[in-house]
Amino acid sequence: MSQQEHKSARELLGWLWRGYLRHYIGLLGIAVVFMLVEGGTMGALGYMMQPMFDLVFVDGNTDALFWVSLAFFAIFALRGISGVTQKVLLSKVSQTSAAHLRKDMLARLIRQDPAFHQEHPPGVLMHRVLGDVGAIDAVWRAVITGAGKDFVSLIAVLGVAVSIDWRWTLVLLIGVPVLLAPIKMAQRYVRRKATLSRDLSAKLSTRLNEIFHGIVPIKLNRLEDYQNARFGTVMDNLVKADVKTSLGGASISGMTDIMAGAGFMAVLLYGGNEIIAGEKTVGQFMAFFTSVGLSFEPMRRLAAISGVWQSAAASLERVKELLDAPIMLTEPEDPKPAPEGLPPINLDNVSLSYGDSKILHSLDLVAEGGKTTALVGASGAGKSTIFNLLTRMVDPQEGLVSVGGVRVNDLRTDDLRSLFSVVTQDALLFDETLRENIVLGRTDVSDEELQAALEASHVADFLPKLSNGLDTPVGPRGSALSGGQRQRVVIARALLRNTPVLLLDEATSALDAQSEKVVQQALDKLAGGRTTLVIAHRLSTIRNADKIVVMDRGRVVDQGSHDELLARGGIYADLYRLQFQDGKTVVDTKGIAAQAEQVPGGSARGKNRWFRRFASKVFG
Secondary structure, eight states, X not given: OOHHHHHHXXXXXXXXXXXXXXXXXXXXHHHHHHHHHHHHHHHHHHHHHHHIIIIIIITOOHHHHHHHHHHHHHHHHHHHHHHHHHHHHHHHHHHHHHHHHHHHHHHHHTTSOHHHHHHSOHHHHHHIIIIIHHHHHHHHIIIIIIIHHHHHHHHHHHHHHHHHOHHHHHHHTTTHHHHHHHHHHHHXXXXXXXXXXXXXXXXXXXXXXXXXXXXXXXXXXXXXXXXXXXXXXXXXXXXXXXXXXXXXXHHHHHHHHHHHHHHHHHHHHHHHHHHHTTSSOHHHHHHHHHHHHHHHHHHHHHHHHHHHHHHHHHHHHHHHHHHHSOOSSOOOSSOOOOOOSSOOEEEEEEEEEETTEEEEEEEEEEXXXXXXXXXXXXXXXXXXXHHHHHTTSSOOSEEXXXXXTEEGGGXXXXXXXXXXXXXXXXXXXXXXXHXXXXXXXXXXXXXXXXXXXXXXXXHHHHGGGSTTGGGSBOOGGGTTSOHHHHHHHHHHHHHHHOOXXXXXXXXXXXXXXHHHHHHHHHHHHHHTTSEEEEEOSOGGGSTTOSEEEEEXXXXXXXXXXXXXXXXXXXXXXXXXXXXXXXXTTTOOHHHHHHHHHTOTTOOHHHHHHHHHHHHHHHHO
């Protein structure tokens, strides 16, 4: 291992120790004591071979037979007790420290901003938290549980061998210098392949995450074979990388065996002549031979652990990288109290870019407290970005964002987000019961408050149809409910939050006409007495807004009431005509006019009035 690799290993182990293992120093200390005892018994076994052969088998001393036998029993009993004890203690440390690490990772990752999560797909993060920490846990078991015991055992048996004949020991280790360079090369090879393997495993997790979340479009577009092929390609590459990693690790153990075999052959040739000449006893040779034999397995395991460590280091580096990733949205050093009442919202000269893409250009926006402000414009105009700025999912590069006269940067994140209830077109539910999806872990919700929210959100309308009522599981992402039902659940959740500011982002865009009507009624109740910002493409849902803000390419280009904007013309009037006069996706107004001409017995004015009343009902 190079000097740089040694430094890297020390840094990783030091980070792991300071952050996690030092909390269990008491248990580790007790485990080390039993580990020393277990390792020492290996040396005792080798040492007892000399009296067994010289006193019992060669001299025929029957008195020594009992004591030698008793000594062997005591050694094995002590080995068994100490082995069990240290394994249990180290297993507790291993499992607890791994759990601690996973908790810290989730706590860190869950606080990262959306830009971070765009760069790191969910599948990759899942693999880091579960797979990489699991790999570290496995290595922790091998390195600490195995390496500690094996190192002590190796020192003990080699100590016995040196006490018998130091020259024989030197001859035994004659092959060690020859294999140092090949072992270093194998370690580097394992490190590279292990890194590739961890990357492919994360990619595999991403593939699976995308497949299972997109199972419906996969089926509808007949992409089963395509997705299977993509998954199979990554899987095949992962198998190749894992096999090569195993090859590198096994090569280290194999080279150790070759070294041990060469050393033992040299000892046998050198020491055998001394036995034949009577310079050494059979008991001495058997004690040395047994010690050497007992040293082979610890040596092989220690050599293999070096390869295992290379694999773990790849995972540990990734875990450390994620934990050390800075959280860009920091808390204020001197936070201000959250505003009270119905706070107005202000964006002053706000500019925001994502990379090279300019999203907002010196934008000014005012949403008055207690009133409804609607944001309209084409996709990509920056409407949803305003919501992200208000809730501090992202900070602007320039300008000021304030709620109730307080800059959002001056509020604690929890205080800021407690001001908002958000209902989006993606009604994300958790794979829990309906009740849990509404109360979200709160224990201070009374039955009366919950029932009021259920009725106001129209959840009570479909609740009797569910098998277990509020205790019915909603399935992954709420798949057991319809789109309209999921939206009503989210609205019930927002009603219980009872925040002063409401953010509605295309809350009814994905619903059919019947569901939209019910959900819109619930939204109207929810918006009452709140500062409300609405993003909508269906202009029929915002005609009664106190103010409509028209956006285009990150700028506010017009604002006013529905009638004022129509009278001035411009983008809003064009959008309105597109939806209510020229748009084919809503209703063909020419077709309605043609039907009006067929109404019998009516004047032209009467026919026109009929058409206007009919169109008014259709378009709201």
